[in-house]
Amino acid sequence: MSDSPTPRRPFLGRLPLPERKFLADALRAETVGGILLLGAAVVALVWANAWPAGYQSVLDTTVGPSSPLHLDLSLDAWAKDGLLAVFFFVAGIELKRELVAGELRDPRAAALPVVAAVCGVAVPAAVYAVVNSGPGGHLAGWAIPTATDIAFALGVLAVVGSHLPSALRAFLLTLAVVDDLIAILIIAIFYSTGIKLWALGLSLLGLVLFYALHRMRVRGWYLYVPLAVVVWALMHESGIHATVAGVAMGLLLRCTKDPGEEHSPAEHIEHLVRPFSAGFCVPVFALFAAGVSVSPRALGEVFTQASPLGVVLGLVVGKCLGIFGGTWLAARFTRAELNPELEWGDLFAVSVLAGIGFTVSLLIAELAFADDHGLSERDKAAVLAGSVICAVVASVLLRLRNRKYRQLYEAELAEERAAAV
Structure with a gap:
């Protein structure tokens, strides 16, 4: 019987070529979408501050059929409930793939990104709760700083020209996938009101039919797209958030x-839908959600009132400490050894980058304070402020190591070219 210690498992090692190719294809659309997202946010800010009445008028414009399912919604609601349902559809496919063929299929390998994601949700929520525990606090917004926006993060990477190695990008993507699952659970459990059981039951029956047709290998978009719309409309009517x-x-x-x-059906459909989600759905949602006041008074309120200050600190401090600390502790307890080509400082920089909580954080800010428009707007401004701070700090940290990242990136390209010969 050997008394030798258990060998330490590698962490953030170089990905196999097939996994690296899939990652590159997936992140390419998200990177373009992230740049469009940044542009849409800037347009929204300029529009809302230069012509606030016109901006609000567009948001309040109602379109859609007046039916028993109440689908005569404002453009703002269509973006929040409709376009983001497509975004979460892609997130669902990503999660399923991670569970079946990605990092999450191996419980030992999944431990680090899952623990990182859970801590990256719990610590920002705790930071927000502490800041809002006194008089004048608003605990209902605890979930606002818990999200990570992968598209915005990749857009920042594209703008600053960082050659982040594929292993770090894969960690960031897996982290965001688990983060999205937690976010949708939070939305479904804590921000759903007035449940209508008949609509929920019919929506679940629609999902059963969707699954049965898929399992029977029935093909044809003309069956699935109408069925998906019906399932979405019934879920919307049920009181459970339509996403x-x-x-x-x-x-x-x-x-x-x-x-x-x-290709599997999930991979094929994701290939078709992801560009639409990243290039249209999320930027349009940002256009309608990011238009907040950036006057000196409004910015002052972000850093002096409990709820928006909790959001900023949750994103900037809570996310970073939660993800980095959770990963470090998980690595210690699972005896995972960091890839010698990387340093813990690289993971710290990615943890700061993950503090960008744009899309889902804006959504939760609207849901948490649906009856207090002023507080919702201040918290949305705090999401923007916190995300910008994280983007700037992460950019500086990543640029300091960009020469090393470029060497790793070129080594990966050489390996791919050699495999292709």
Whole structure:
């Protein structure tokens, strides 16, 4: 019987070529979408501050059929409930793939990103709760600083020209996938009101039919798209946030290939839908959600009132400490050894980058304070402020190591070229 210690597992090692290729394809659309997202946020800020009446008028414009399902919604509501359902549909597919073929399929390998994501949700929520525990606090917004926006983060990487190694990008993507799952659970459990059981039951029956058709290998977008719209509309009517329908349908898709199939249905559909989600749905949502006042008074309130200050500190301090600290502790307890080509400072920089909580944080800010427009707007301004601070700090930290990242990136390219010969 050997008394030798258990060998330490590698952490953030170089990815296999097939996984690296999938990651590159997936992140390419998200990077372009992230740049569009940044542009949409800037346009929203300029529009809302230069012509606030016109901006609000567009948000309040009502379109859609007046029916028993109450789909005559404002453009703001269509962006929040409709376009983000597509975003969460892609998130559901990503999560399913991670569970079946990605980092999350191996419990030992999944431990680090899962623990990092959970701590990256719990610590910002705790920071917010501490700041808002006294008089004048608003505990209902505890979930606002818990989200990570992968598109915004990748857009920042593209703008600053960072050659972040694929292993760090994969960690960031897996972290964001688990983060999205936690976010949708938070929205479904804590921000759903007035549940209508008949609509919820019919929506669940629609999901069962969706799954049954898919399992029977029935093909045809003309069946699934109308069914998806009906499931979404019933979920919207039920009082459960409509984005839950999107993530549920994404999770139901098959991620394994049948004999003769070049790609699984989930991979094929994600390839079709991701550019629409990243390039249209999320930027349009940002256009309608990011238009907040940036006057000196409004910015002063962000750093002097409990709720917005809790959001800023949750994103800037809580996210960083939660993700980095959770990963470090998980690595210690699972005996994972960091890739010698990287340093813990690299993970710290990625943890700061993960403090960008734009899209889902803006959504939760609207849901948490739906009856207090002023507080919702201040918290949305705090989301913008916190995300910008994280983006700037992460950019500086990553640029300091960009020469090393470029060497790792070029080594990966050389390996890919050699494999292609």
